[in-house]
Amino acid sequence: MPYIPNTPxxxxxxxxxxxxxxxxxxxxxxxxxxxxxxxLNLPPALGELELTSHMNALGAANTPAGQTACFLGGxxxxxxxxxxxxxxxxxxxxxxxxxxxxxxxxxGTLQAIFEYQTLITQLTGMxxxxxxxxxxxxxxxxxxxxxxxxxxxxxxxxxxxxVHPEYRQxxxxxxxxxxxxxxxxDTPKGTLSPEQLAAAVDGQTACVIVQQPNFFGCxxxxxxxAQVAHDAGALFVVAVYPTSLGLLARPSTxxxxxxxxxxxxxxxxxxxxxxxxxxxxxxEQFVRRMPGRLVGQTVDRRGRRCWVLTLQTREQHIRxxxxxxxxxxxxxxxxxxxxxxxxxxxxxxxxxxxxxxxxKAHYAADRLTQGTGLKQAFDRPFFxxxxxxxxxxxxxxLVEKARQEGIFAGVPLGRWYPDLADCLLVAVxxxxxxxxxxxxxxxGARG
Amino acid sequence: xxxxQATKLLFELSRPGxxxxxxxxxxxxxxxxxxxxxxxxxxxxxxxLPEVTEPDVVRHFVNLSGKNMSVDTxxxxxxxxxxxxxxxxxxxxxxxxxxxxxxxxxxxxxxQGMLEMLWHCQEMLSEIAGLPAVSLQPAAGAHGELTALFTxxxxxxxxxxxxxxxxxxxxxxxxxxxxAAAAGLTAVEVKSNSAGLxxxxxxxxxxxxxxxxxxxxxxxxxxxxxxxxxxxTKLVHEAGGLIYLDGANMNAILGVTRPGDFGxxxxxxxxxxxxxxxxxxxxPGAGPIAVCERLAPYLPTPIVVREGDGFRLDFNRPKSxxxxxxxxxxxxxxxxxxxxxxxxxxxGLRRVSENAVLNANxxxxxxxxxxPVPQGDRCMHEFVATSSKLKAEKHISTMDIAKRxxxxxxxxxxxxxxxxxxxxxxxxxxxxxxxxxxxxFAEALFRITEESxxxxxxxxxxxxxxxxxxxLAARQPRLAWSPEA
Numbered sequence: 017m018p019y020i021p022n023t024p025x026x027x028x029x030x031x032x033x034x035x036x037x038x039x040x041x042x043x044x045x046x047x048x049x050x051x052x053x054x055x056l057n058l059p060p061a062l063g064e065l066e067l068t069s070h071m072n073a074l075g076a077a078n079t080p081a082g083q084t085a086c087f088l089g090g091x092x093x094x095x096x097x098x099x100x101x102x103x104x105x106x107x108x109x110x111x112x113x114x115x116x117x118x119x120x121x122x123x124g125t126l127q128a129i130f131e132y133q134t135l136i137t138q139l140t141g142m143x144x145x146x147x148x149x150x151x152x153x154x155x156x157x158x159x160x161x162x163x164x165x166x167x168x169x170x171x172x173x174x175x176x177x178x179v180h181p182e183y184r185q186x187x188x189x190x191x192x193x194x195x196x197x198x199x200x201x202d203t204p205k206g207t208l209s210p211e212q213l214a215a216a217v218d219g220q221t222a223c224v225i226v227q228q229p230n231f232f233g234c235x236x237x238x239x240x241x242a243q244v245a246h247d248a249g250a251l252f253v254v255a256v257y258p259t260s261l262g263l264l265a266r267p268s269t270x271x272x273x274x275x276x277x278x279x280x281x282x283x284x285x286x287x288x289x290x291x292x293x294x295x296x297x298x299x300e301q302f303v304r305r306m307p308g309r310l311v312g313q314t315v316d317r318r319g320r321r322c323w324v325l326t327l328q329t330r331e332q333h334i335r336x337x338x339x340x341x342x343x344x345x346x347x348x349x350x351x352x353x354x355x356x357x358x359x360x361x362x363x364x365x366x367x368x369x370x371x372x373x374x375x376k377a378h379y380a381a382d383r384l385t386q387g388t389g390l391k392q393a394f395d396r397p398f399f400x401x402x403x404x405x406x407x408x409x410x411x412x413x414l415v416e417k418a419r420q421e422g423i424f425a426g427v428p429l430g431r432w433y434p435d436l437a438d439c440l441l442v443a444v445x446x447x448x449x450x451x452x453x454x455x456x457x458x459x460g461a462r463g
Numbered sequence: 464x465x466x467x468q469a470t471k472l473l474f475e476l477s478r479p480g481x482x483x484x485x486x487x488x489x490x491x492x493x494x495x496x497x498x499x500x501x502x503x504x505x506x507x508x509x510x511x512l513p514e515v516t517e518p519d520v521v522r523h524f525v526n527l528s529g530k531n532m533s534v535d536t537x538x539x540x541x542x543x544x545x546x547x548x549x550x551x552x553x554x555x556x557x558x559x560x561x562x563x564x565x566x567x568x569x570x571x572x573x574x575q576g577m578l579e580m581l582w583h584c585q586e587m588l589s590e591i592a593g594l595p596a597v598s599l600q601p602a603a604g605a606h607g608e609l610t611a612l613f614t615x616x617x618x619x620x621x622x623x624x625x626x627x628x629x630x631x632x633x634x635x636x637x638x639x640x641x642x643a644a645a646a647g648l649t650a651v652e653v654k655s656n657s658a659g660l661x662x663x664x665x666x667x668x669x670x671x672x673x674x675x676x677x678x679x680x681x682x683x684x685x686x687x688x689x690x691x692x693x694x695x696t697k698l699v700h701e702a703g704g705l706i707y708l709d710g711a712n713m714n715a716i717l718g719v720t721r722p723g724d725f726g727x728x729x730x731x732x733x734x735x736x737x738x739x740x741x742x743x744x745x746x747p748g749a750g751p752i753a754v755c756e757r758l759a760p761y762l763p764t765p766i767v768v769r770e771g772d773g774f775r776l777d778f779n780r781p782k783s784x785x786x787x788x789x790x791x792x793x794x795x796x797x798x799x800x801x802x803x804x805x806x807x808x809x810x811g812l813r814r815v816s817e818n819a820v821l822n823a824n825x826x827x828x829x830x831x832x833x834x835p836v837p838q839g840d841r842c843m844h845e846f847v848a849t850s851s852k853l854k855a856e857k858h859i860s861t862m863d864i865a866k867r868x869x870x871x872x873x874x875x876x877x878x879x880x881x882x883x884x885x886x887x888x889x890x891x892x893x894x895x896x897x898x899x900x901x902x903x904f905a906e907a908l909f910r911i912t913e914e915s916x917x918x919x920x921x922x923x924x925x926x927x928x929x930x931x932x933x934x935l936a937a938r939q940p941r942l943a944w945s946p947e948a
Binding site for chain 1: 470472474481482483484486487493494496500503504506507510511512513515517521523524525528529531532533535537539541544546547548549550552554556559560561564565566567568570572574575577579583587590593603605606608609613636637640641642643647648687688690692693716717718720725739741742743747748749763784785787788789791792793796802804805806807809810811812813814815817818820821824825828840841865866874875880894896898921923926928931932933935936937940941942943944
């Protein structure tokens with residue numbers, strides 16, 4: 017066995033020291049009738065060379081995005097990742113450590129998380145960030161639970177139909193068990209109307225969830241929506257696409273109470289959907305309702321600045337069923353990656369990435385809809401993602417033809433929006449070139 | 464030559480004009496931003512992020528890495544966390560573009576290798592659990608627990624809506640009651656008896672027609688396999704409840720006994736413990752769950768199904784609880800888990816558990832003479848020692864010992880857990896440590912128990928910082944750097 021260092025002689029000496037004759041004797045507390053009594057039925061063991069060949073052979077049946085022109089988005093994006101991010105996160109002093117329970121032996125992880133928390137407050141404009149959650153959807157759920165606790169309202173949660181459908185499905189799963197109603201306000205024009213929102217909120221509404229840019233890539237009228245939420249005494253929960261914040265107004269400027277985000281775009285591979293990074297940040301007044309880990313600054317006995325896990329009385333290992341959340345870890349390694357990414361990009365890099373995304377997406381939208389028979393489904397301002405309507409019943413054929421030509425053309429929306437069954441969500445990042453966009457447009461023109 | 468210097472924060476390294484990343488010029492005709500976006504949607508100032516160069520970033524974070532203890536640098540016997548060696552082949556393979564550079568919404572025809580791998584993960588976990596249906600969606604152990612409770616709650620809404628009570632032993636992880644609360648169920652504690660096992664009388668007294676689930680960690684958090692498990696599952700099943708197995712301690716029983724065979728109806732795995740995916744300084748992990756036949760229709764959507772020679776995602780599951788997160792799951796973790804399972808095979812997994820149990824019993828035999836182990840002379844993969852005698856006689860606490868161990872180059876065990884043992888020290892060596900390491904650890908532990916109170920009270924002495932003021936951190940929370948501070 018490759019990872020078991022003890023030799024048969026070691027094992028014998030250990031058994032003698034324990035005072036038993038065999039390893040089997042150590043398992044005698046497990047009643048015989050509960051023993052498996054056979055080997056597990058698993059595929060045979062592979063050595064490293066065989067495993068590598070096997071994974072390469074199996075992997076050959078996948079088409080990595082890097083071998084295509086990838087126009088897929090919808091919460092996961094093909095952004096460029098600087099080499100320093102992979103290099104730092106492959107330091108095994110980081111990735112083989114655990115939650116920093118012993119601060120004296122974990123200052124590396126603790127300081128990196130403190131820096132991550134700070135970078136997230138700088139990115140969002142909010143007062144406090146935690147050490148991260150699982151992903152954008154779970155961060156949205158936790159924001160809802162925070163809002164319910166903070167407002168003491170458990171009757172209703174209102175979400176725009178333009179919020180990522182999988183985030184809404186996740187919120188619904190949680191709320192079903194708590195008896196809270198999730199009201200979704202449809203967005204047939206691509207964005208949420210403040211009037212319709214006003215009709216959906218009531219005196220028992222804990223929060224309003226809006227995404228900016230929204231799932232369709234469109235920009236919502238955030239200040240007006242925040243006003244509606246606040247007028248009803250509800251909190252304004254905002255899901256943002258962090259890359260867009262290089263250019264767009266930070267959520268603190270338009271009244272967000274809790275900000276969540278999928279952090280994948282900040283230096284993390286697409287990984288077929290995970291692991292990702294759940295970003296959550298809030299105003300100061302909600303800090304004691306924050307779920308998950310928080311790192312705080314303090315001093316050691318000699319007065320030196322250092323960092324520890326703090327405000328742990330919110331957490332499950334102390335509060336048990338009264339905890340703010342059942343979450344006990346964060347996504348430490350991905351928080352680290354994100355910190356390295358944001359440090360590498362800086363204000364200038366973030367601005368440039370956002371501008372490249374914006375310009376290329378608008379070029380793509382023009383090319384795709386000029387003389388091709390395709391139309392943009394919504395006429396709202398957008399950032400780097402937009403919805404195009406394809407001729408009746410042709411979405412799947414277009415996606416398949418594109419795949420065969422090495423293009424991931426977009427995400428078909430029919431799975432979540434029956435009214436948009438003929439629509440494709442197209443995302444354009446800084447990695448897409450004019451030539452790739454022109455190829456996509458040519459494909460669209462052929463129909 | 465470890466870097467012992469106080470490290471500045473990134474923000475203190477910032478110098479205006481520094482850049483670490485240079486992006487290409489825009490290759491499409493650019494239009495004024497004012498034409499594309501409404502003025503009120505655009506930020507009026509650049510982000511206040513630090514400005515540093517690439518060498519600044521690298522030296523900063525590499526120096527930080529040197530301030531951690533980790534499995535690759537130190538023995539890390541953190542009980543209940545199974546800090547075993549993380550194989551490098553799994554890191555390399557899972558980061559290949561064929562596995563890492565896949566978008567969650569790319570066409571299934573371009574994902575057949577991924578879906579096949581995930582299907583095999585479902586099959587292998589089902590076999591190891593002895594339970595027929597698996598969801599790979601949950602993102603962590605606690606998330607798996609919660610997902611399983613959602614699944615059970617949905618099952619009871621259909622079949623017996625009055626069942627809202629979750630019974631949990633007093634020694635359980637805090638996530639168990641927290642998950643029950645998050646699932647809208649009521650957590651009720653069941654006592655342990657003097658042997659550290661479930662008190663059957665207390666269990667009987669609390670079982671009734673409102674009981675939904677009994678959550679049990681077996682082997683338990685004392686590292687003991689509860690031999691009453693057959694009786695427990697019989698009692699709970701007769702009362703109409705379901706058994707949830709917290710799979711945190713699966714490293715002790717792989718291929719020896721299966722939760723499904725000893726009566727569990729649902730369980731979660733911790734791939735970051737049992738199947739050696741890296742802990743990452745606190746994640747990411749994953750929390751796949753396995754359930755019995757009658758709960759299978761309620762599992763989250765989607766799952767991977769095989770059709771002929773192909774694989775696809777099944778979204779048509781009308782009784783499903785829905786989603787517990789976005790996309791498929793923590794796939795990067797599952798790829799590593801798959802590599803681990805394929806490296807070991809059936810015999811290899813059994814040997815993992817045998818050696819984990821051997822190592823723990825050996826260490827127990829070495830330390831019990833100077834640090835009492837209330838549960839007795841045998842354990843499974845971990846054990847709980849107590850320093851309450853030292854505390855009474857020499858005022859040496861478990862925390863003092865934990866801190867002093869750092870000076871000897873060992874990470875501390877889990878301390879003050881489980882809550883039912885005073886001055887608890889929960890030690891889990893794992894199978895990837897050698898006898899020589901265990902001997903050195905036992906020797907260090909013994910020396911520490913002989914040291915003076917004064918020396919221990921000020922420990923650790925050799926780390927980059929001494930004990931931090933945690934009270935100050937909580938009373939005056941400083942959770943982000945600010946220029947004026």
